[in-house]
Amino acid sequence: MPEPPPLDEPVAEAWFDGDLAPEDFRALGYRVIDAIANHLRDVPDLPVFAGRTPEEVARTFDEPLPKHGQEPARILDDWDEKVLPNATHNTSPRYFGYVMGSGTPMGILAEALAASVNMNAGGWKPAPSATEVERRTLAWLAELIGFDPACGGVLVSGGTMANVTALHTALRNAAPYDTTPRGLQDEARTGRFLVYASDHEGHVSLVRAVDMLNLGREALRRVPSRGDFTMDVGALRGMIEEDRARGDLPFCVVAQVGSVNVGAIDPLDEIADVCREYGLWLHGDGACGAVGAMLPEKRLLYAGLDRADSVSLDPHKWLYVPYECGCVLFRDPVTQRRAFTMEASYLQGILPDGYHGHDFYELGPQMSRGFRALKVWMTLKHYGAEGYRALLRQNVRCAEHLDALVRADPDFEPLHAPVLNLYCFRFVPARLRDDVDAHSEYLDRLNQAITDAIRASGLAFVMTSQLRGRTVLRLSICSHRTRLEDIERVFDDLRRLGHDIDRETGTAAAAAPVVVV
Known part of the structure; x- marks a missing residue:
């Protein structure tokens, strides 16, 4: 048998190094910190809105994909020349649009630190400290609003995903049959699954939530509100009874805990009584206003919040931390785990070891997750x-x-x-x-x-x-x-x-x- 031909000698190639030299990175970092500090100094006097059309802004960024790398200092020039002049400054004291927080100084620093270690906070093994910071942060947030600090919870992107997470958990735990194996396609389903919220002040994210759960937009039942924009609990009770008599499956009531237009807080204790009577899940949508419960002078308005099965709140709203960071808390951690737990050998490993901790991928919709908790944790420690x-x-x-x-x-x-x-x-x-x-x-x-x-x-x-x-x-x-x-x-x-x-x-x-x- 003839000998195989000799292999070609490998061609030596330069190894591409994607890192910056420490001294170069430090110089760029100082420049970034200077830019941030100058922006925070100047923002009270800056135009809050750039006033440029979508076409004008798009033209600013109309350039071909770079074939070769650019100098980092020149890339940072684009921040001053392109990005900042076309920004809306919701960091301004006169930004009053939507419900958007102003960005805390410690939150800004935390974002950079979180990015530097690049932990995936989906599981304990890839993110031990990030996991424990988030668990402690959730307990602190619960304590601030009068919720049980031993509750479950998870940080998400914002109020929409918090509401999706809560409604998914509600469906898993309050439906009259186990929806986990076959979902909405089970023959045990006799009617429509229904969610109830205020007719006027119910947030549009609830529409997105029932959409994403594939319940259909008509599954969101709008309950008449009273003159003060809060839910009419008598009307809620009547609608539930009517829907059940028709064969539908009410499973969740969403109470406003600081509504998006007027800050209305629904009568939480009364709604909790109705939910207990009919076996429904009570979710408090507090993305805009739940944190107001930390004010003793406002606490009576929140009576019954501790009876909710879940509560959403957005640290990037009225806790001012930089985008993005939403939160949902669950009174009973078991209900949260029941809704999201799953098994995968490549995530957990085959044999048990001593390093299995709190895995957030089993407690919410995301597998891969950023270190959102650091900016909330650091700002809570600061203020x-x-x-x-x-x-x-x-x-x-x-x-x-x-x-x-x-x-x-x-x-x-x-x-x-x-x-x-x-x-x-x-x-x-x-x-x-x-x-x-x-x-x-x-x-x-x-x-x-x-x-x-x-x-x-x-x-x-x-x-x-x-x-x-x-x-x-x-x-x-x-x-x-x-x-x-x-x-x-x-x-x-x-x-x-x-x-x-x-x-x-x-x-x-x-x-x-x-x-x-």
């Missing part, structure tokens, strides 16, 4: 419970001050008393007060135009919303940097813009299109 109470009280005080300004001005209409840090009102010229309904379309357009104008000016980011069919100005005071003078400055500008736009357009503006900026 402490009392520091957080002081910051939340400042936001509530700002909402109350805004309400006082609105009520003292004949050209504004108050729509509710402030409960927490969210407030809605309308600009209604005094000349139209006697016949508001006849001018409803004009007033809708006028208030929309006011928000468009103040946003385009860069002074503040304000959005409209709807309260019972009316377009309203809505301020979410969710920044630890906001002061009373910011509220007064923005209110004065809203009033000036309202008068200017009303004077220029008059009632004829009802027929003119409003351009949303």
Whole structure:
């Protein structure tokens, strides 16, 4: 048998090193820290909204895929030249859109530290310290809002995934048959699985949740609300009985724990009584407002929160930490594990060892998870419970001050008393007060135009919303940097813009299109 031909000698190749030299990385890091520090220093004076069109922003980033690497210092130039000038500064004390926190300094540093170790917080073995930091953080969050610190829980991306996680767990634990093996396709299912929430203030993330669970959007039953925007519990009871008599399968009630428009808190104790009577899961959607329970002066509003089976809250909202970080807590940890546990040899190993800890991939929807807990843990340690109470009280005080300004001005209409840090009102010229309904379309357009104008000016980011069919100005005071003078400055500008736009357009503006900026 002939000898095989000799193998070709391997060609020596340069090994590509993806790391930076320590001194180069340090220099770039100092530059980044300087940029962050300068931004935090300057943000009170920056335009809150860039005021550029989607096409303009897209053109800024229209470049081909780099074939060869670029100098790191030049890449950082793009931050100053491209990214920051096209950013909306929700770090500003006058950012009042959506419900978005302002980003804590310790949270910023924590994000960099978490990225540096790059732990996958899905399992204990790849992330021992990250796992235990998250467990401790969850216990602290529960303690802050009066929930049992021995509860279960998991950090997720935000309120939507917190609600999806809670409703999935509710379905697994409250359905009249075991949905784990065959889900919705089991022959034991006799009707539709149903979820109940407020008709007005129920968050749109609940629609996403029933969508993702494939229950169908009609599975979300809207319960009438009372004059104060809280759920009518008598109506809830009647709907449950009617649906059960029809053969449907009610399994969960979602109570608002600080609603998205007005901060309404549903009567939690009464709803808990109904859920206990009918064997339903009670989920408290507190993404916007659950952390208000840490204020002793507000605690009565939250009576019954400790009876909820699950509660969602978003640290990236009213705890101010940088995006993204949501949270869902479960009163009974066993229910959480029952909903998500799974086995895989490549995750756990075949033979037992002494290093099996708390695996979050068995307790939520994600397998791979970032180290979200570090920024919450470090910020909680920085401010402490009392520091957080002081910051939340400042936001509530700002909402109350805004309400006082609105009520003292004949050209504004108050729509509710402030409960927490969210407030809605309308600009209604005094000349139209006697016949508001006849001018409803004009007033809708006028208030929309006011928000468009103040946003385009860069002074503040304000959005409209709807309260019972009316377009309203809505301020979410969710920044630890906001002061009373910011509220007064923005209110004065809203009033000036309202008068200017009303004077220029008059009632004829009802027929003119409003351009949303």
